[in-house]
Every structure is written in structure tokens, then in C-alpha cells.
Amino acid sequence: MTDNKKFDVIIIGGSYAGLSSAMALGRALRNVLIIDSGLPCNRQTPHSHNFITQDGAKPSEIAEKAKTQVLKYDTVKFLNDLAVSGNKTENGFTITTKTGGTFETKKLVFATGVKDIMPDVKGFSECWGITVIHCPYCHGYEVKHEKTGILANGNFALHYAQLIRNWTKELTIFTNGKSTLTQEQTDKISKHNIPIIEKEIAEIKHENGNLRQIVFKDNSTFDLKAIYSRPNFEQHCKIPEMLGCELTEEGLLKVDMFQKATVANIFACGDSSSPMRSVSNAVSTGNIAGAVLNNGMTEEEF
Secondary structure, eight states, X not given: OOSOOEEEEEEEOOSHHHHHHHHHHHHTTOOEEEEEOSOOTTTTOSOOOSSTTOTTOOHHHHHHHHHHHHTTSTTEEEEESOEEEEEEETTEEEEEETTSOEEEXXXXXXXXXXXXXXXXXXXXXXXXXXXXXXXXXXXXXXXTTSOEEEEOOHHHHHHHHHHXXXXXXXXXXXXXXXXXXXXXXXXXXXXXXXXXXXXXXXXXXXXXXXXXXXXXXXXXXXXXSEEEEOOEEEESOOHHHHTTOOBOTTSOBOOOTTOBOSSTTEEEOGGGTOSOOSHHHHHHHHHHHXXXXXXXXXXXXX
């Protein structure tokens, strides 16, 4: 908690991207407030991979270690709360939280991530991040050579089939209804002996998130160890849009190579602005946002 109401920078979102940005700014002696509601999108994921020095660690342990290190810089404060609205002011922005707190800042960093919209399939959300997974670079090695499904249709199904075949040849595509693959795409997939099943799915049976089988609406079943899927998502935080920030066609916050959003003095990093959803990418983009933001402030002040 903090009694201070004015900051150089407010970072909304205190997971990997937000903490990385805060470290760069804290080390630059900036007065920073991190506001975080404590609901990272990978909270069910048992282990994080493909992040050098942290391979196999629990995501919560990485975040807690990062938070401890960041808060050693006495200019950085952390507030457990939910940012609910934002307004432009003559000198920057005000942010209001769910508990009624109002804070002023010159600059904003959004590291708020995205909210996955789970499909209406029983068992999907309980397995999400455990054995229903989105990224082979994060999780593929752990289910290599296993009997694996792809829950997708159209272009996504083709992309996953091409990509995941590198980790396992025991692949089956489940379109959960009529296939929208073109004939050319279907022929390409069939050439690699990857079945396409168009039955509608009733349930994903599992034990504590560990997938056992798919149950179709006709009561037939299919045994599996893992499923790749990319559910729809929305921005976890609506404040950037309230302030006029543009989104890409995919629904991500539009940023340039320096993580600058389309509204002056606003930056975005991590999953909210990148399709590369990984801890390592979040840390990288957060660091860039913090460094570029501080550099801009030094130029303004000189």
C-alpha cells in the first residue's frame, strides 16, 4: 500500500512484463506504482519453460522472486487492487481503482495481459494451461511423442498441424463441428496422415487437469494426453481503449518496436500487445518499455 498519490509512472499489471518494466524504471530512480489484481492468465500452469535460467520453475515462484527483487528499489511501490478507470489530465493521467483510490501519473504502462474466453466444452477450463495448451515452445517438450489433439478449425488447424508435427507424429485434428478447412488445406493435412474429426465435443475428461479422453456428443470417445488450442481472447483491462489506444485486427494493443501505444505517454508490453505469449517475451518487452520510457523522460527533463 502507498500513501503517495502522485507518480512518475503507473504500471497496471504486476506480472512478468509489469515487474520487468518496474525494475528498469526503479533502477532509473523513477517514482513508480504497480497496480495488480493478482490474476495472471497462467495461474493454472504448473511449470514455466523455454525461459533461460528459469526452465521448469513454477510461474508463481518466478513472479514472486521478481516482485521481491523489484520492491528492493525504494522508489517502486506495489498496490494489490484493480484499476477500473483512467482519465487524461493536463499533466498526464489519473487512475482510479476498485477500492476507490485515485492516483496521478505522467506516464502509463499497461502490462495487463489478455483474458482467454473458454469454449463451451466441459472440462476445457480445468485443463487449460496444464494439458490443454497453446504453445509448443512452452509445453511441447513435456508431451513430445504423445497422442495429441488439435482443437481448432480453418487456418489455425493447419498452422498447428504444421508446427506441432515437429514434436509428435501422433496428431489428430478436432474441428468440433463442420470443418472450415479448404480442400487444399485438407489434402495437405491428409498427406501427413493426420485425421480430421468433425464430431462435436461434449466433454474433456480429466483428472485434476490431466487429460484422459475426449467425449463426443454421440457418446463415442477418443483417448489423448494433450490438446493444443487457441481460444478467443479479449483485453483484460479496458482502460487503454477508454484513453483512446488503438487495437490491432487481432485485438491486441497496437504498439511500435519500442512498446509505445498510439496515445502519447502510454506504453504497453507483454501479452496485451504481443501474440508471442511467453514469460520470456513478457520480460523482454517490459524491459524495453521501461528503458524507452525513462529515456524519453530524461530528454524531456534536460
